[in-house]
Amino acid sequence: MAEADTGREFIRQGLMADLRALGLTAGDVVMVHSSMRSVAEAAERHRAPEGGLRRVLDALLAVLGPEGLLAVPAFTRTFKNEADGRSGEVWSPVKSPTWVGAFPNYVLAQPGAQRSGLRKDIVRERPY
Numbered sequence: 001m002a003e004a005d006t007g008r009e010f011i012r013q014g015l016m017a018d019l020r021a022l023g024l025t026a027g028d029v030v031m032v033h034s035s036m037r038s039v040a041e042a043a044e045r046h047r048a049p050e051g052g053l054r055r056v057l058d059a060l061l062a063v064l065g066p067e068g069l070l071a072v073p074a075f076t077r078t079f080k081n082e083a084d085g086r087s088g089e090v091w092s093p094v095k096s097p098t099w100v101g102a103f104p105n106y107v108l109a110q111p112g113a114q115r116s117g118l119r120k121d122i123v124r125e126r127p128y
Contacts, residue, residue, distance in 0.1 A: 011055055016062055026063070032070065033100070034056070053103060057070075075099055
């Protein structure tokens with residue numbers, strides 16, 4: 001394994017251990033509202049290259065397993081408000097970005113990810 005790959009795997013394994021220490025287990029349903037700055041600072045201490053979003057997502061999905069459910073906040077502003085500078089845009093659950101950070105936008109861009117919109121039954125669906 002190349003040195004860079006070894007470092008990435010070390011960070012992923014460390015994140016997985018931390019998540020398990022918090023009590024996260026396979027099959028859990030978890031809502032992640034994150035500060036990637038904090039995660040990036042920890043990764044930088046381990047000399048991690050870019051790709052922190054991918055490593056965090058991979059670690060979460062590995063701990064949750066196929067029966068788990070990862071949810072992220074996907075709040076957005078109303079696009080019909082002219083004060084937003086977005087007058088005329090129509091909200092799209094597929095294309096509209098969230099306003100709550102890089103990680104939710106990254107998760108929502110993954111194949112198979114689903115955004116609930118106004119549906120209340122989404123927590124029963126398994127997007128991954």
